[in-house]
Amino acid sequence: MKKFKSSLMLIPLVLTTVASGSNAKEIKENNIVLKDTVKDEKINKNNEITWEKDDFFTTNNGKTLGGRVDIQTPQGTNNTPMSGFTAKGKEKLKKNHHVVIPEGIEIIDEVAFTRTVQTPDDEYIESVTFPSTLKKIGYGAFHSQKIKGTLEIPEGVTEISPGAFISNQIEKVILPSTLVKGDFDGISNRAFQDNKIREVVLKENFKNVKFQIDGNDRNYMSAGPFDNQNFGEITACVGSEFKMPFVINQIGESDIQSLGGFMINGTPTQIENCDFLTKKDGKYIITKAGKYPAQFLFYDSHGRTNRPGYGFTRPFASINFTYNIVKNNTVTFTDGDKVIKKVEVENGKSIDGDNITEDKGQMPKNPTKEGYTFKGWNTKKDGTGQDFTKNTKVTEDIIVYAIYDKNIYKENTYRVNYKFKSEDDKNLPQEILNLLPKDENKYKKGEKITPAYPVQKEIKVKDEKWTFLGYDKKEQTIEDKDITFIGTWKCTKIKPISILNHAPELVVMDKEITVGENLDLKDLIIKATDKEDGDLKDKVKILDDGGFNKDKVGVYKITFKVTDKEGLSGKKISTLKVVEKKIKNKKEKLPKTSVSNTSILTSILSMVSIIFLKKKNK
Incomplete structure (x- = not known):
């Protein structure tokens, strides 16, 4: 229900007179068009479009976005509020919906960025970054845009005018402490009306902020700055605590109060009288499912005293929502035809993530079945459905079944492995490792195994001769594990034949x-x-x-x-x-005679005589 009764209702009519054609020259002469580039830190990643100063229309020596301009018509001069965008800026807005207001701007004037029924569908603001120089946001400045998420107003702003952000999709507002320093009202009526704001943050205390409440209609006093926040449907579960969906965070203690309740069977009912809520330990606990429209008003006692009839009550906000209370879901655990446990689970939560039910986090113990091993829970009896665990989200009543795997008993078997090593712990060449026996058989306990020998017991590798010496064991008996035979190799260096060797x-x-x-x-x-x-x-x-x-x-x-x-x-x-041996002839021996002896003696004497005579003649 929108009750924005002020002159904002005339905005669509006023904006139809925005300058075009022959009037453009007069507007340019009376205003300053900004030209420096402004970097957009939140640029559209797809188009990488930045905002420039000439995307914005300014007045007041470049300090005001939008503003009023005198436009000549046949009927006379009209003082018309202008859009904050130039034609170039409007085209850019169609591609980049995050707007960055340039530094130097102090005022965003009335209806500067208001959307009307004539505004193209693709021309809208989704988020906005304000300059640090900003001081005031004018009347209806962002009326009917599509700003969503969190909106942060920078420090330095002292005035937010009526209807400044009316009819957007804002969910959280962060307000500056400087709102308490202005000479005028810090926040005016309906400034944030008709949004989805669930949290308001002020870096001060609201009792120090001046409000302008609606003075046009004394019979309608609920037009605070955060009037008519619409949350749609809020789902909660039976057993959970009722929590107010609107939060106010400020410095110091708050004196903002709430008043309201739910519509039950067509009758407005205050919260303390609702039959689906039970107060326990200072909290309201939900006890019954159903759908209940709700409305709450927030106010404080800092109203103005100089306006007769208005008293001290100052409206702050009003919220509307429908409380959709759903019952908890039941998970039924079955083993065969037997139900072993039923667990209530908060709707949309898992058993492990449940925070409200008595059985929260309590999965049943794994069942047992002789000759089988429990595999898990499944939504189908034959196990072809979805597995169910403590982390499975539950959105309805459900039956899950125990699934088993049949045990298969096998007699233990073992393997025979082989390893080689060198006698001197030297690394074995690959040619030796390639000779490792491979036994793919499986053996039972008690079997006696003799090792398989390598197909070669001697092998030459480069300048080495490798000789297999044997295994560490001649036989092994299989016990409760695999067995290994370790074979040892001896390495002998081969002396190369010298090319200078000589034959003997x-x-x-x-x-x-x-x-x-x-x-x-x-x-x-x-x-x-x-x-x-x-x-x-x-x-x-x-x-x-x-x-x-x-x-x-x-x-x-x-x-x-x-x-x-x-x-x-x-x-x-x-x-x-x-x-053959040679045969020699023998001489006959003659008999000894005296003649022979005398002849010999005579010869000797003759020789002596001759020698003597020669000496004498000399």
Whole structure:
């Protein structure tokens, strides 16, 4: 019910005369058009549109948005209130519904941003940011816009005129402390009428704020600044506490009171007499479901005394709503055909989130069934419905069923695993790890297992030779866990063959022996030497003795071979001859005679005589 009876009702008629065409020049000459750019901190993310000063129409040397302008008509001069938007600003408003008023503006004049029936549907204000320089918001300034959510009036504002924000969708208002400092009324009648305001915040105390109440009709005294807030339908549950949906927050104690009640069976009934409420411990508790229209008036005792007939009562706000009280919902827990528990749950809440019922947060204990394991609760008996938990929201009575999984008993089985390690804790190459046996079988307790050996027990990897030494255990018996065999590998470095290695030198002799003469064939070796390994005579081997037989005449070829440490070898062949023994002729011995002895002596004496004669002749 709107009762905005003042001259605001004439706003749509007045605004139809906003300048256009030939009158535009006169308006421009009498006003200042702002041109500097203003940054919008809450820009429309989709269009990234900012507000500029030339989007706004100003008067009073750029300090007033809107304002009255003299417009010449055939009938004379009309002093007409102007829109706060320029044509450019109106086009921008269609794309960005958050308006940022530029700094420097002190007054938003009457009906500056009022929407009329002629205003295009896409031309509306959804939120607004005010400048820090603002001091006054004029009469009907934002009438019938679509401002919603929280509206914050900045510090410095001292006056909010009648109907300034009438018929919007505002839910919360934050008011400045400077409202108490003005020479005029801080808040005028119907300033925020016909919104959805559920919370009013003042950074002061309302007893220090002057109100202008409606003086046009003494029979209608409820036109406070927050008159006729419409909340629509408010849902509550049986068992919950009735809480006033309108809150006033201010500094210091409040002396604002409320008066009102509910419409029951067509009869206005004060709250203390409502049959669906019971007072308990100073609180009203809801006891019965139903729908009840409600209206409450808020007022204080700071009315003016210089106006006869108005007394000391000062209207502050009135609210309207319908209280939709719903019964709690029941969740029935069943196991088979047996009901094991019924739990009442606050409507729209979960069992865990319930705050009002006696069984709040109380799920039944998980049921049991022999041979089965409880799986959970479900809205269908066969488990194909929705799972139900303590966090499931309940909006109606519901039956849920216990769902089970049949137990499947299996005899425990175990696995056999294999690991390799090196003898010296060296990292094993991948070639070794690739030889790990894999046993995919499963074994029962008590089985005896002998390990599987790698397919290769010796493998060369680069300059190393790896040799498998065996497992840590020759056999294991399965107990209550998997078993593991650990195999050990030994690593041996392979010395590379030098490209400078020389073959050994072997020297043998040829020889001739007689039949039957003993001979060690190795005596035919003269020497066997190697540049790297030294004397190898002891390493010489007889590869072929040529069929040597010391008792048989013949020529024999004896083959010898010697090999060094690197595998290089040398061969030599010795020729051995076996010959018959030679027979020598014997001289006959002559008999001794005296003639022979005398002849010898005679010869000796002759020689001596010759020598003597030679010495004498000298």
